[in-house]
Amino acid sequence: MVEEITRCTRCILPSNYPNIDFDEKGECRVCREFDEKYAKIDWKAREAKLHKILKRYRGKGEKYDVMVPFSGGKDSSVVAALLVEALGKDRVLGVLMPKGIQDDIDMAKLLVDHLGIKSFTVNIKA
Ligand SMILES: [Zn+2]
DSSP, X not given: OOOOOOBOTTTOOBTTSTTOOBOTTSOBHHHXXXXXXXXXXXXXXXXXXXXXXXXXXXXXXXXXXXXXXXXXXXXXXXXXXXXXXXXXXXXXXXXXXXXXXXXXXXXXXXXXXXXXXXXXXXXXXX
């Protein structure tokens, strides 16, 4: 017998995901918890605080204002892109820290090219 899998109407998590349930709209517990956690955050205030911090360092470095490590994963890639947007590509130095997964290394190199930033690679041996 094949178990029929349903998916969250919002994030597509499957019904066989651990401890998942769906509400009347078909949205999952993970989506509801995300909304509860992040709805309370004042994102505009946080952005203003970030810009205040960035302003403190902008133009103070000899060449770069910020060094951003990234692995090619989505979290660090978004941070790198946001810093380039806020500071400009010439003020951001990328530090590629690949975890050894070729797809991530390729993605990190693509991101560096796309953002137009200078970078160097740090190889970490476990
Ligand atoms: Zn969901």
